[in-house]
Amino acid sequence: MTKIIKNISLVLVFVFILCSCAQEMEEIIPEFIVDGSSADLGGFQCVWGYAGTAGETELGFVTGTKNADLLLERKASVEKALNCKITPNYTSSMYDFLRAGVMSGAQPFDIVEGDSYTMVVDVRAGNLSGLSGLLDIENVEKWGTPNMLQSLIWKTDVFGVVPFAWPDIMYRQSGHVLAVNENLVSRLGQPDPREYVEDGVWNWDTFEDVLEAYTYQDAGNTIYALRSHPPYFSINMFLSSGVALSAYQDGSVVSGVYTDIGRAALERANTIFNVTHKDCFHPDTGSVGHEQFINNEAVMYLSWCYELTSGTSWIMYQMDNIGILPFPQGPDATPGVYLSYHEGLGNSTAIPFNAKDPNASAVILSAMYEPFDEYKTKDDIIDYMTNQIFYDRKDAEIIANVVRNTEYGFFREGARGVIEEAVKTDKGIAALLDSYESRYDEIVTEYMIPHYQGRIAVYGE
Numbered sequence: 201m202t203k204i205i206k207n208i209s210l211v212l213v214f215v216f217i218l219c220s221c222a223q224e225m226e227e228i229i230p231e232f233i234v235d236g237s238s239a240d241l242g243g244f245q246c247v248w249g250y251a252g253t254a255g256e257t258e259l260g261f262v263t264g265t266k267n268a269d270l271l272l273e274r275k276a277s278v279e280k281a282l283n284c285k286i287t288p289n290y291t292s293s294m295y296d297f298l299r300a301g302v303m304s305g306a307q308p309f310d311i312v313e314g315d316s317y318t319m320v321v322d323v324r325a326g327n328l329s330g331l332s333g334l335l336d337i338e339n340v341e342k343w344g345t346p347n348m349l350q351s352l353i354w355k356t357d358v359f360g361v362v363p364f365a366w367p368d369i370m371y372r373q374s375g376h377v378l379a380v381n382e383n384l385v386s387r388l389g390q391p392d393p394r395e396y397v398e399d400g401v402w403n404w405d406t407f408e409d410v411l412e413a414y415t416y417q418d419a420g421n422t423i424y425a426l427r428s429h430p431p432y433f434s435i436n437m438f439l440s441s442g443v444a445l446s447a448y449q450d451g452s453v454v455s456g457v458y459t460d461i462g463r464a465a466l467e468r469a470n471t472i473f474n475v476t477h478k479d480c481f482h483p484d485t486g487s488v489g490h491e492q493f494i495n496n497e498a499v500m501y502l503s504w505c506y507e508l509t510s511g512t513s514w515i516m517y518q519m520d521n522i523g524i525l526p527f528p529q530g531p532d533a534t535p536g537v538y539l540s541y542h543e544g545l546g547n548s549t550a551i552p553f554n555a556k557d558p559n560a561s562a563v564i565l566s567a568m569y570e571p572f573d574e575y576k577t578k579d580d581i582i583d584y585m586t587n588q589i590f591y592d593r594k595d596a597e598i599i600a601n602v603v604r605n606t607e608y609g610f611f612r613e614g615a616r617g618v619i620e621e622a623v624k625t626d627k628g629i630a631a632l633l634d635s636y637e638s639r640y641d642e643i644v645t646e647y648m649i650p651h652y653q654g655r656i657a658v659y660g661e
Contacts, residue, residue, distance in 0.1 A: 244284040244560045249298065251314030254290035259313065260369045260547045267368055270572050278567045286564060295322070298552060302327045307554045310561045316351045316360065317544025317612065323352055323359045324650075329551040330357030332658045334562035341365060341578070342569060346659050347444075348374070350608035352548055353654040360550040365571040367581045369547050371599050372506045374606035375540025376436055378525040379493060379501045379508065379515055384423070385523075388416065388499075394523050394594060400535060404440075404468060407528040411472075411480040414499040427482035427489045427498035431620035434469045435609070436502065438619055439541060440526075441465035442533030445607060445615060446648045455640045455648075457618050458633065461532050466622040466629045468530075473623040494518045502527075505599060509589055516589055524595035526602060540602045541609040613647050614639060 250259060261268035275286055289309065291297065295318055301307035302325075312319075312328075322328050331337055340346070343361035346353070352360030364370050380393055390413055396402040414425035426433075439445075441464070443456040456462045473481065482489070482498045493501035494515065501515075508515045508524075515522060526538040533539075549569075551561045575581050578600065585596035609616060618636040625632045 239282050239563055241282045241284040241560050241563065244282075244557065244564075246284055246286045246310045246561060246564050247308060248286055248288045249294045249309035249312040249314075250288055250290045251292065251294040251312075251318070252290050253292065256290075259288060260363070260366075267366075267572075270574065274568060274570075274572065278564060282564065282567060284560070284564060286568075295319070298322065299325075299327060301552065302554060305554060307552050307556070309552055310555045310557070311549060311551055311565055313547060313549045315544040315546050316542075316548040316608070319360060319548050319550065320351045320612070322550070323354050327553060328359040329553045329555070329558045330359060331361060331551065331562070332357050334551070334558060335361065335566055337361070337658060342571075344370075345604055346655055347605065347607045348545065348603075350651055350655075351545065352550070353651050353658070355650045355653050356657050357654055358658050360548045361565075361569070362545060362547055362549065363569045365569065365575075367572070367575045367584050368509075371581075371585060371603055372509050373546045373603070374542040375505055375602040376432055376502055376527065377505060377508075377598060377602055378426075378527060379490075379503045380523040380525055381493070381496065381499050381519070382521040382523045384496065384499045385414070388413065390414070392523065393525055394592075396528075397525060397598075398594075402525070402528045404437075404528055404530055408472065408477060410500075411477045415480040423496070424482040424498045425477075425480040426500045426502065427484070427492050428502040429487045429489065430473065430485050430623045431616060432487075432502050433473060433481075434466065434623045435541065435616060435619045436527040437469035437472075437530075438462055438465045438622075439539040440528060440533060441530035442537075442539070444539065445541065445610060446644070446652075455615060455644060458637075458640065461530070463629060463633065465530055466619065466632075470622055470625070470629060490515050500525075505603065508599075521591060522595075523592065524590065524598045526598050536601075538598070538602050538605055540606045542606050543609050543611040545606075545608075608651075610643060610647060613643050615643050 248259070255263060257263055258268040258271045261271050278284070279286055294312060294314055297308050298312055299322070301309065335343065337343055337358050342365045343349070344364040348364070349358060349361065352358060362370060382392065385393065393402070393410060396406050411425040416423050438457065441461050443459050443462045443465070445456050446454070457466060482492055484492055488507070490501060490503060490507045492498055503515065529535065549565065551558050551565070555561050575584060582593065582596045582600055585599065586593040590596045617639065618632055621632055622629060
């Protein structure tokens with residue numbers, strides 16, 4: 201790669217990235233800031249634009265659920281304490297209205313909430329307010345970790361946050377995990393694969409052994425070890441090597457696939473998928489495949505987190521005795537730190553740059569996104585996930601780890617191209633990397649560096 205970053209602050213950022221991924225963030229448990237006298241917004245009318253359908257959710261929580269009721273109680277308490285009115289506006293055209301308001305100056309929203317896959321356009325276009333001067337943005341337990349917010353950071357500031365202190369919502373948004381049919385594992389006489397994680401041997405070699413052991417014949421039908429979309433398998437092999445999608449090597453910030461470790465991970469992915477274990481993968485390779493997993497056609501499924509819990513037709517509602525595994529780690533990964541990625545981060549929340557009063561919007565946003573009394577800490581949220589969703593606390597802890605270490609995949613910018621092709625190419629990984637090199641240079645320069653600049657500006661080196 202040819203794009204070398206001369207600025208020493210940009211060179212140092214990769215150290216920051218590794219440290220932020222490799223160590224547990226200090227837990228911050230803020231007190232609810234509204235006590236009835238801390239602020240009086242004088243009847244401020246806050247319109248909260250939400251990119252969704254009215255009646256389906258209460259700002260992300262499914263209508264009619266306990267958490268949705270908690271959200272409505274929070275809304276009422278904030279309105280009373282701050283002397284304001286919060287009016288959710290649910291519309292699939294939220295982004296269009298936001299942008300039209302920027303052009304006309306007649307902004308219809310004071311706060312907007314949607315998916316970062318779309319909102320990244322507004323981040324880069326200057327349609328949103330910088331938040332570091334409006335919110336206690338370094339409270340990562342409330343607003344999200346820096347790597348999680350990657351697509352919402354640009355050049356000078358952070359332009360969006362997520363309700364990370366709330367239960368449920370963020371834990372169905374990010375990354376991939378391996379869902380495992382523990383009943384089938386037991387039928388095969390195999391140990392619970394979560395023991396491999398506990399024993400520190402859940403690595404690529406063990407994974408290959410498991411692929412062999414979990415592929416078997418049942419009444420003439422093949423039960424496959426793994427159902428996976430090929431690009432998802434490839435990118436998880438890459439990330440499990442311990443290299444982020446962007447990396448520092450030999451004085452340059454480059455796409456992580458152009459590091460020695462990243463290249464080796466792609467080569468290993470190609471070999472496993474196409475040569476040594478090709479018969480262990482379910483032949484249906486579409487992007488969404490939990491139905492085959494539910495139908496017992498595969499012992500494991502490489503699942504988006506949202507496929508576990510998004511509705512009653514999804515995995516955790518349709519199956520019993522399901523275990524959750526991180527993707528197995530390569531030899532250079534930091535033990536116990538499971539890197540993941542997302543293409544879009546739902547419930548990304550921002551303030552339009554020309555909102556009526558950005559400071560008033562920020563006060564309301566901060567009050568709304570405080571932890572609920574029922575879920576004051578991360579442990580409280582993991583307890584909730586264990587009791588309500590999963591079969592074992594260790595499964596909830598794996599999900600929490602994966603979500604905390606998720607990063608933006610730069611999918612719409614083309615950064616998954618070489619990774620996606622790694623399990624398809626027959627010309628070799630070196631040749632594939634050469635063919636994509638100029639495009640990755642552009643991605644680094646046009647998108648990754650501006651993100652680093654904003655990250656350093658807000659969080660420091």
